[in-house]
Amino acid sequence: MCGIVAAVGSDNVLPVLMEGLKRLEYRGYDSAGVALVEAPGRIGRAREVGKVAALERVLAAAPLVGMTGIAHTRWATHGQPSQDNAHPHVSGRIAVVHNGIIENHLALKAELVSDGFLFTSETDTEVIAHLVEREMRSTSSLATAVERAVQRLDGAYALGVIHADEPDRVIGARQGSPLVVGVGEHGYYLGSDPLALLTVTDRFLYLDDGDMVIITREGCDVQGLASNGGRVPVVRETVHYEHDDQAVGKGGFAHYMLKEIHEQPVAVANALEGRLGTDRVLVEALGPRAERLLAGTRQVHIVACGTSYHAGMVARYWLEELAGVPCQVEIASEYRYRQVVAPPGTLFLTLSQSGETADTLAALRHARKRQDGDAYVGSLAICNVPGSSLVRESDLALMTHAGPEIGVASTKAFTTQLTALMLVTLALRQVRGGDAELTARLVHRLRYLPTLLGDAVALDEEITSVAGKLATYRHALFLGRGPQMPIAMEGALKLKEISYIHAEAHAAGELKHGPLALVDETMPVIAMAPMDGLLEKLKSNLQEVRARGGELLVFSDPESGVQSGEGLSVVTVPACCHYLAPILYTVPLQLLAYHVAVARGTDVDQPRNLAKSVTVE
Incomplete structure (x- = not known):
């Protein structure tokens, strides 16, 4: 969603800020802006609706120069996309960028209006700028003013604040929305995502909720919340960001999404690396x-949410059948928002690519605070981002090692989540004394899974040819049975996300209970037919x-017996163990959605109205 970049350096920081904004484009946004302390006593600002490229054109005509600055990409929550609503927001000699939502902004706005402050936007963020400006009337310290201001805020925020009279520092604050400090050789930086800052550093401090930070070109000072509500100096570990900066480029592919689909064999191999023994999952790993x-x-x-929720639905089949554990x-x-009954011995398992998904984090925190919290044996996060809030706040974290995923529509994050969930399933099976022979067979097949995924990716050209026709329809129906039903849901989600074709998914056996009324020559139906115990049932549904x-x-599957004919097109997927088939069958559905979107001319990597990291409720 919204993205923050801030810098204090020894040279003009505008190029760093603009490069950071470009690297945050994958998150989804509708406007962009920058503000720099151009000279003691003067802040220069530029904002524009649309892509970062539009802001670049504004700056080409009227450049800004300064060694301290903040920048932002906005995803509209309060107020429509407009120049007035774009960040940074300014009040007097203060400029602010903000991610998150201030829930009490209307009450604060009424208070500030009565104090004579003039509002020029519809955003909740503008109240922060005015609050800080008001506090500066009674203190000479920007840090003190920000601290006092955030004490008035209810909701979630990550902030970057600059003042025209303090040209050598940026104040950051975090509560419920991610913010990291970048440690560079020629300055210090703030970002909502480490990817924004990889051109200047690969060393980061991940701030905790309640933290404030002062960054200068020489260092940073992190202040945490004390038990009495005051501030105390704290040390946050400096983490080396492991991924090669080249991983965030397109690598010769037309879109990030296509690149990330093709990266799945390697991503899944990375997710398995070091976690498989000869005939068992290495639980200690x-x-x-x-x-x-x-x-x-x-x-x-x-x-979980969205795509991650679909991964969880697949895992339910695995956990109950292979591990014998209710899910x-x-x-x-x-x-x-409902009263969930958690029996004793419940493992609370969360899934999130970013580890900053607001709804998932809130659910984890809710579970830990509940009166029957003793029912939970602990929490396990499956995540792709080390140091993220979900990882830090869970008892155990299983990293997917998918690498940076830039396309808004999740691909390799999903298949690596499924891989991690199978590892957890088999680990539970082992701990509970399940049949070792079946476990050993599945471990062997997991080792071969990256090769099968490579074969599935090779279906790219064949799927391109069938996608052209599907692109002419306005609706589509996806069908699956058993663990393929959540995969059908994921396929429908991918198609609607990036091609804007209305798509929905159903368990194939439910056709006759309602969805069959939609079927005619204008309603294409996409189905998965792996070799499993439900194949014959599925064939009957296809006849319907x-x-x-x-x-x-x-x-x-090559041995399914389903053959192309009038009104029936078949794409043959490599033969696969039926337990792992949900992972394999995901890939052709991703390719189908991708090529349909390309044929329709939509923005594949940044679909309208969506964001990569959903950090607000």
Whole structure:
């Protein structure tokens, strides 16, 4: 969603800020802006609706120069996309950028208006700028003014604040929205994402909720919350960012999404590396407390959003069949708003690519505060970002090692989440004394999974040819049975996300209970037909579609017996163990959505109205 970049350096920081904004474009945004202390006593600002390229054109005509500055990409929450609503917001000699939502902004606005402050935007952020400016009337310290101001804020925020009379520093603050400090050779930086700053540093401090930080070109001073509500100096560990900066480029592909689809064989291999023994999962490789947590687990609650929720739904089939553990899967945004019963021995498992998904974090915190919190044996996060809030706040974290994922539509993050969930399933199976022979076979097949994914990626050209026709439709229906049903949901999500075709998914056996009414020659139906115990049932469902004139596209195992014919196109997927088939069948659905979107001319990597990292509720 919204992105923050800030810098204090020994030279003009505008190029650093603009490069940072470009690297945050994947998060989704509708406007961009920068503010620099151009000279003691003067802040220069530029804002523009649209892409960062539009802001670059404004700055080319009227350049800004300064050694201290803040920059922002905005994803609209309060107020429509407009220049007035774009960040940074200015009040007097203060400029502020903000990620998150201030829930009490209307009350604060009324108070500030009565004090004579003039509002020029519809945003909640502008109240922060005015609050800081008001506090500066009674102190000569920007840090003190920011500290007093944030004490008035209810909600979530990551802030970057500059003052025209303090040209050598930026004040940052974090509560419920991610913010990192970049440690560079020629200055210090703030960012909502380390990727924004990889051109200037690969060393980062991850701030905790409640932290404030003062950055200068010589260093940073982090202040945490004391038990009495005051501030105390704290030390946050400096973490080396492991991924090569080249990983955030397109690598010769037309889009990030296509590159990331093609990276999946390597990403899954990385997710497996060091975690498989000869015939078992190395439980100790999942974390130092993994065996204790899993040994005490009698039930699993999986909580996630969007694509990660679909991964959790697949895992339910695995956990119950392979590990013999009851599993409940919850949408994170709903979890806190109903009374969830957690039996003793419940493992609370969260999934998030970024580790900063606001609804998932809130669900974790809610679970830990509940009166029956003793029911939970512990929390396990499956995540792609070391140092993220979800990782830090969970008892155990299993990293997916997918590498940076830039495209808004998740691809390799999803398949590596599924891979990690299979590792957890098999680890639970081992701890609970499951049949070792089946475990050994599955471990062997997991080793071969990256090769199978490479074969699935090689279907790219064939899928391109069938995507052209699908691109002419306005609606689509996806079908699957068993663990392929959540994969059908994921396929429908991918298609609607990036091609804007309305798509929905159903368990194939539910066709006759309602969705069949939608089927005619204008409603293409996409189905998955792996070799499993439900294949014959699925074939009957496909006949129901053909009898109503529906066009079928079936992704099928070579031995399934499903053959192309009138109104029926078949794409053959490599033969696969039925337990791992959900991971494999995901890839052709990703390719299908990608090529349909390309044929329709949509913005594949940055689809309208969506954001990569959803850090607000």
